[in-house]
Amino acid sequence: MSKNRLLHERLAALVSTLRHGEMIFIADAGSGTSSASLVPLNPDVEIIDVAIHTGCPTVDQLLPVLWEVGDFEAAFVTENMRQANPSMRELVQGLTGPDHIHELRYLPEFYDLRNRCKAFIQTGDYGVHSNVILVAGYPSPPIPVEWMTNPNWFEELRKTQSKKD
Template identity: 90%
Template structure:
């Protein structure tokens, strides 16, 4: 069998331009993206809708392909995934390895992290707790999770250094 390639033009371009630490959100069909959503998505996050019809594609169909064709080092999932969708949790961990899968509370931490993603990929999936955030990277020391989840980490680091000095 030949190596998988992304045929979706925008997805292929996105994956090829991801740099270390940038994130993409792979969402189920129920994840709102409009300003009228229960938890609106930030306007600066690009939305790429790949849904064709209910259940196509699913997150578990798209995720391994993205992982294979891209350079990813880690993933974020919700704490709820372990109980609500153990098969998806197992799939993600199989791709990332146990040390590179990070769990966050669904609300507000996981939803807050959506707004720091470069893109939001909407699938046709109707799975429960199947959303995954992939972190781009390469073989190097892992980026600390605290940096990924705290938008003020750089300023906090700067302030801590100035207090010492």
């Protein structure tokens, strides 16, 4: 059996250029990307639409391929996924391991984090709570979740350090 390869030119380029701590959002078809969406996506986040038709591809088809060909260390999912889509949560945890899957509240935390992603990959998935954020990494100590979820962590770290000095 041959190894999976990304044939989608832009996805392959994206995965090959991800650096430690950068994130990508893999979205179901219900995740809006326009400025008129219920929760608009930051215009600085690149949108890569891979949807072909309803249900193609699904997040659970794309996710294992991205995990295999890329260097990822963790994933964020919504707290709702545990109840609303347990098979998807099992898939994500099977890839990441139990210590590297992190749950966030759907609104606003999960949607806030998508605006810090390098890219937003739109699938044709109509599953409920199928969205997953992958965190790029490599064999090293994991990046603390607080750093990933708090856009002001670096300034807060500086303040803490200056108080110690």
